Every structure is written in C-alpha cells, then in structure tokens.
Amino acid sequence: LLNHTSGIDGDIFLDTGRGDDCLEQYVDRLAEAAQVHPLGATWSYCNSGYSLLGRVVEQVTGMTWDRAIGERLFEPLCLEQTVTLPEESLLHRTAVGHLGTGPDLHPSPTWGLPRSVGPAGTITASAADVLAFARLHLTEGRGPDGQQLLSAPATAAMAAQEAELPDPYSLGDSWGLGWIRYGWGGRRVIGHDGNTIGQSAFLRLLPGSGLAVTLLTNGGHAQDLYQDLFREVFAELADVAMAVPLAPPEEALPVSLEPHLGIYERAGTRIEIAASDGQGTLRDVPTGTAAELFHGEPEEYPLRAVDASGDLFAVRPPGAKTWRPVVFYRLPGGERYVHFGGRATPLVEGATAPG
Structure with a gap:
C-alpha cells in the first residue's frame, strides 16, 4: 500500500459522509473495487x-485518522497551520484552488476532497509547516525539541527503493515507503507532489545537505513553475542539476502507433488512443465520481514519439511548456498497459485486448 503496488483501483473518490465512521464505510465499499x-x-x-x-x-490507535495524525505528528512537530478538515482551514489564510488556465482561470466550485479520502489528500498546510515536516526526515526522525518521533532506521527505510516506475520521467525513477526518489546529477533526492482540485504542491529534500524546498500553488501551469524554480534553487544552493524534462525531438519521428491503438480504462478515466492520417492522438476522458469531483472535461492531445522504441510518447497541454510522458508497456503475463499521469491503465478494447 505504501509503495503503490497493491493493484487496487486507485482513484475511487467515494464520499461516505462527514461522520467519524467515514473511513470504515469507505473501506467496506472498497471491497467492490x-x-x-x-x-x-x-x-x-x-x-x-x-x-x-x-x-x-484508526484500528491501531483507536482514534479517527484526523485525530491520530494530529496527535502523533502535527502536535509534536508544532505544525500550527496544518489541518485536515475544511472547518479548521477557515481559521487560517487558506487559498482556494483555481481551474483552467490563462483567461479561463477561475476559482474551483469545490473546496476539496471528501473526508473519506482524507489520508490521500485533505491535509492543508502552510509552506513553513511543510518544511517543518521535511526537517523531520532530514534529522533522522527527530522533532524540533530533539524527541525521536520516528526511528532512524524507519526514516531511512521510507527513503529506500521499494519499486521501480514504468514511467521514470513524470515523477522520479523509483518509489520508497511514501517518498518519490529522484536521481538528479548523481545525487539522490526524495520528495512528493500533491494535486487536488485546482491545488498543486511540490516538496523536494536533499538528504545529507539539510536542504528542503517546497512550492504550494492554487492554479495555473504549476508544473512549469516548479521546473523553473526548483532547477534554479537546487543549482544555486546545492550545485545539483535537476533532471531535464522529457521532450520529443523537434522533427517528428516516423514511429507507428498501430500496436497501441485501443481503449484503456480504470476507475475515474478512459484513455482512447487513435490515429488518423498518420497522426496519433490521446483522448483522456474523466469518468464517474472523479469527473464530478474534479470538474473534468475530456481532453485530446496529439501524440509525439520521443524515441524510435515505439513505446515512448509525449503530449503537451495547450499553453504549457512541460511535456507529459506516455509509456506503453506489457506486464510479464503479456497484458498491455499505458502509463500516463502516474497511473497504470489496462487495455480493455483493441486488437490485443483480453477477452
């Protein structure tokens, strides 16, 4: 579960209410996933x-998740501007997420995720508090008063490699117990990102140097800002060269998309890969509760080959500078998948689909 290799359909945003039993109800329903x-x-x-x-x-502590993370983490770290519930956010200067880009940028009509999805994305924090959390992992698990909140071996285990990524370009090259792992200029960097409804957050730590950098945004081309800002900061403060984002060559490569045509689907999204007149396209269609919650609309992008392998492509949203990788691959059993947006989505309809 911690390293995202369980295979459970990952974007099930069931709203099971605001009661203290919301996670219990969510997990009961998750059996249907x-x-x-x-x-x-x-x-x-x-x-x-x-x-x-x-x-x-909740089962281990006998408390709700909100209370447990508050007592076990927020309080010992003195995180005075970190909360999990919307009514707590009202007590602080809280930014509202924005959807769209450019002249179409507008406040999100939905504040945040349901309480039942809290452990995956309802923590709201200031930049200072995010860095205070990062300091815990730069000091072998010690809090601001020197108290050992997390053992040194456990802190190291969280950053150690647990899983390789089929797409080593979008996030990092591997995953630990929670942390993303990046290889920048021969140095090992750990971190994590967060994207909810019009909100994007970035955190990177350079173990052994005492350096942590965070960026919290509430709209626009956040990925482009992250690339520009973190590249400059890590180069200037740590002489670390951030990895260059993946991008296709200027001249289009004559690579056939034929082996990958079809429909790939999981909870929350349907990805349609098509080709016409020699041009491949990726159509990303939000579905179900994810479409309602994130106010998603279908988006269609031209696919550009990155190399001659026939399996690595990229798309770029209108107005953005950063390309988004699209990786086609097979599991050992031969099942076909596309990796896009950090998710593995199986082929369900096409020339080589199962069944």
Missing part, C-alpha cells in the same frame, strides 16, 4: 490505498 493489475506486478499511484492505510491507523 476492481484490481487494475496483479499484486506487485507494476506501479500505479493509488489514492484508494492510502485511505485504506488511514483506516489501519
């Missing part, structure tokens, strides 16, 4: 798994 890949067979970001972990915390 599909398995998008066999246990441990590949890596796919899984929000649902973290809600399940939140329920584990």
Whole structure:
C-alpha cells in the first residue's frame, strides 16, 4: 500500500459522509473495487490505498485518522497551520484552488476532497509547516525539541527503493515507503507532489545537505513553475542539476502507433488512443465520481514519439511548456498497459485486448 503496488483501483473518490465512521464505510465499499493489475506486478499511484492505510491507523490507535495524525505528528512537530478538515482551514489564510488556465482561470466550485479520502489528500498546510515536516526526515526522525518521533532506521527505510516506475520521467525513477526518489546529477533526492482540485504542491529534500524546498500553488501551469524554480534553487544552493524534462525531438519521428491503438480504462478515466492520417492522438476522458469531483472535461492531445522504441510518447497541454510522458508497456503475463499521469491503465478494447 505504501509503495503503490497493491493493484487496487486507485482513484475511487467515494464520499461516505462527514461522520467519524467515514473511513470504515469507505473501506467496506472498497471491497467492490476492481484490481487494475496483479499484486506487485507494476506501479500505479493509488489514492484508494492510502485511505485504506488511514483506516489501519484508526484500528491501531483507536482514534479517527484526523485525530491520530494530529496527535502523533502535527502536535509534536508544532505544525500550527496544518489541518485536515475544511472547518479548521477557515481559521487560517487558506487559498482556494483555481481551474483552467490563462483567461479561463477561475476559482474551483469545490473546496476539496471528501473526508473519506482524507489520508490521500485533505491535509492543508502552510509552506513553513511543510518544511517543518521535511526537517523531520532530514534529522533522522527527530522533532524540533530533539524527541525521536520516528526511528532512524524507519526514516531511512521510507527513503529506500521499494519499486521501480514504468514511467521514470513524470515523477522520479523509483518509489520508497511514501517518498518519490529522484536521481538528479548523481545525487539522490526524495520528495512528493500533491494535486487536488485546482491545488498543486511540490516538496523536494536533499538528504545529507539539510536542504528542503517546497512550492504550494492554487492554479495555473504549476508544473512549469516548479521546473523553473526548483532547477534554479537546487543549482544555486546545492550545485545539483535537476533532471531535464522529457521532450520529443523537434522533427517528428516516423514511429507507428498501430500496436497501441485501443481503449484503456480504470476507475475515474478512459484513455482512447487513435490515429488518423498518420497522426496519433490521446483522448483522456474523466469518468464517474472523479469527473464530478474534479470538474473534468475530456481532453485530446496529439501524440509525439520521443524515441524510435515505439513505446515512448509525449503530449503537451495547450499553453504549457512541460511535456507529459506516455509509456506503453506489457506486464510479464503479456497484458498491455499505458502509463500516463502516474497511473497504470489496462487495455480493455483493441486488437490485443483480453477477452
């Protein structure tokens, strides 16, 4: 669950109410979820798994997840501007998420995720508090008063490699117990990102140097800002060269998309890969509760080959500078997948689809 290899369909945003039993109800309903890949067979970001972990915390501590994380983490770290519930956010200068870009940028009509998805994405914090959390992992698990909140071996285990990523370009090259792992200029960097409804957050730590950098945004081309800002900061403060984002060559490569044509689907999204007159396209269609919650609309992008392998492509949203990788691959059993947006999505309809 911690390293996102469970295979549980990861974007199930069931709203089971505001009661203290919301996670219990969510986990009961999660039994109905599909398995998008066999246990441990590949890596796919899984929000649902973290809600399940939140329920584990409740069972172990005898408290609600909100109370447990407050007492076990927020209070010892003196995080005075970190909360999990919307009514707590009202007590602080809280930014509202924005959807769209450019002249179409507008406040999101939805504040945040349901309480039942809290362990996956309802923590709201100031930049200073995010850095205070990062300091815990730069000091072998010690709090601001020197208290050992997390053992040194456990802190190291969280940053150690647990899983390789089928797409080593979008996030990092591997995953630990929670942390993303990046290889920048021969140095090992750890971190994590967060994207909810019009909100994007970035955190990177350079173990052994005492350096942590965070960026919290509430709209626009956040990925482009992250690339520009973190590249400059890490180069100037640590002489670390951030990895260059993946991009296709200027001249289009004559690569056939034929082996990958079809429909790939899991909870929350349907990805349609098509080709016409020699031009491939990716159509990303939000579905179900995810479409309602994130106010998603279908988006269609031209696909550009990155190399001659025939499996690595990229798309770029209108107005953005940063390309988004699209990786086609097979599991050991031959099942076909596309990795896009940090998720593994199986082929369900096409020339080589199962069934």
